[in-house]
Amino acid sequence: MTPGIPDEYFVRGNVPMTKEEIRILSISKLRLKEDSVIWDIGAGTGSVSVEAALISKRGVVYSIEKEEEGIKLINENIKKFNVENIVVVAGLAPDVLLDLPSPDRIFIGGAGDKMYQTFKTALTKLKRDGIIVVNGITLDTAYSAHRYFKQNKYKVETICVNISVSKEAGNKTMMIARNPVYIITAEKEG
Known part of the structure; x- marks a missing residue:
């Protein structure tokens, strides 16, 4: 299976x-x-975990989720x-992260009210030459993540992705916009 698994293939709730589209750019x-070794924090349905596990066949993905329904869906x-090669970790970040093996890569799809604490733990546990990718749908998340990683001497790139998807409208086709998503990538400098 190639990267970019269609959304409808996943069991959803x-x-x-x-x-x-956002998943493939983030990956x-x-x-x-x-x-x-990958941490998927705020894994939701596990879509990022599944795609990452298929790419990193000899690695392991720790799929961290606090919601019972999410754990079931994962x-x-x-x-x-x-x-x-996916290990489901039930619980709230950053608390459940402390006992996990240090990752090479971290994807943060949701950190809720513990965003800064999650970032701090991520930076502490991330292996040298590791990469963190954060997805945010608010300006606040994008700004906070970008600033936090930059202050901690990481090379940071933020992109804003605007996706529109076609929809049939009678005998015409129109484009329906989805919410913009910020993808923040942080890499340790030097």
């Missing part, structure tokens, strides 16, 4: 999911290796896509 920014998607 009432838990947020990183959409296909691209992670620069995954075949043996990467497990269903693990079965559906037959990936065995």
Whole structure:
């Protein structure tokens, strides 16, 4: 299966999911290796975890989720896509991160009210030459993440992605805009 699994292939519920186009851009920014150790914080349905696990076949993905429904959906998607290198971690970041193995790559799809504490733990545990990618839908998240990583001597890039998807409107086709998403990538300098 190629990167960019269509959204409709995933088992979904009432838990947020990183959409296909944003997911593939975020995964691209992670620069995954075949043996990467990855944290997916705020994993939701596990869509990023599944795609990352398929790329990093000899690595492991720690799929961190606090919502019971999300944990159920992640497990269903693990079965559906037959990936065995995902470890589901039930709980709230940053608390559950402390006992996990140090990652090469971190994806943060949601950190809630503990964003700064999660960033701090991530920087403490991230291996040398590691990469962190944060997705945010608010200016506040984008600004806070960009500033935090820059203050901590990381090379930071923020992009804003605006996606529109076609929809049939009678015998015409129109474009329907989705919410803009900020993708913040942080790499340790030097």
